[in-house]
Amino acid sequence: MKALILFGHGARDIRxxxxxxRLKDKWVAQHPDVLVELAFLEMMxxxxxxxxxxxxxxxVKEIAVLPVFFGQGGHLRNDFPTLxxxxxxxxxxxxxxxxxxxxxxxxxxxAIISLAARSI
Amino acid sequence: MKALILFGHGARDIRxxxxxxRLKDKWVAQHPDVLVELAFLEMMxxxxxxxxxxxxxxxVKEIAVLPVFFGQGGHLRNDFPTLxxxxxxxxxxxxxxxxxxxxxxxxxxxAIISLAARSI
Numbered sequence: 001m002k003a004l005i006l007f008g009h010g011a012r013d014i015r016x017x018x019x020x021x022r023l024k025d026k027w028v029a030q031h032p033d034v035l036v037e038l039a040f041l042e043m044m045x046x047x048x049x050x051x052x053x054x055x056x057x058x059x060v061k062e063i064a065v066l067p068v069f070f071g072q073g074g075h076l077r078n079d080f081p082t083l084x085x086x087x088x089x090x091x092x093x094x095x096x097x098x099x100x101x102x103x104x105x106x107x108x109x110x111a112i113i114s115l116a117a118r119s120i
Numbered sequence: 121m122k123a124l125i126l127f128g129h130g131a132r133d134i135r136x137x138x139x140x141x142r143l144k145d146k147w148v149a150q151h152p153d154v155l156v157e158l159a160f161l162e163m164m165x166x167x168x169x170x171x172x173x174x175x176x177x178x179x180v181k182e183i184a185v186l187p188v189f190f191g192q193g194g195h196l197r198n199d200f201p202t203l204x205x206x207x208x209x210x211x212x213x214x215x216x217x218x219x220x221x222x223x224x225x226x227x228x229x230x231a232i233i234s235l236a237a238r239s240i
Binding site: 027110 | 239
């Protein structure tokens with residue numbers, strides 16, 4: 001069984017997570033056969049490890065993690081690989097893969113350009 | 121004359137800005153008649169004030185600022201309005217408007233869901 005984790009930065013203000021909750025709801029509505037969890041790097045729960053553990057306890061064997069980050073700085077180049085490695089060590093029965101960050105995707109960037117063009 | 125500012129967080133790692141540079145390039149290719157500048161909250165240049173000043177010196181009278189942020193936490197709810205107010209005070213001849221953050225846009229969120237669905 002496969003699952004998706006949407007991985008975000010996290011913030012002190014709880015309202016920061018609203019777009020992430022909407023992403024999760026959209027996934028559930030469009031792909032009800034594939035489990036989804038949110039996970040956060042810092043300041044919000046669950047952590048990546050907790051989200052992987054939750055999915056593992058539901059019988060998931062393959063998890064793809066999508067970093068919902070635009071830029072690839074220290075968080076994605078250093079912190080994220082370390083977290084993934086820790087999860088692989090802790091859950092060796094799970095195949096854990098990572099998707100390039102959303103800021104690498106041309107369709108996501110084009111959606112931003114289209115939003116700007118509609119709004120200016 | 122109108123212009124667009126794409127406003128991001130900024131980071132220590134210079135490679136973090138690559139998606140922002142691609143956004144700017146896309147805008148220039150698709151909307152060559154509307155000037156565009158990047159601006160950053162912290163750790164990268166130019167600041168919002170510098171970007172507004174640069175556009176003002178080119179004769180721009182109206183600027184729309186699009187926050188390229190997903191979540192709306194302290195940065196967008198507190199820091200950004202203060203920066204906008206400072207810019208309005210410093211450049212009273214410029215009409216400065218703000219577009220809701222990209223994380224509020226359904227098409228942007230859908231592009232992320234479609235990316236996940238293609239990648240899982």
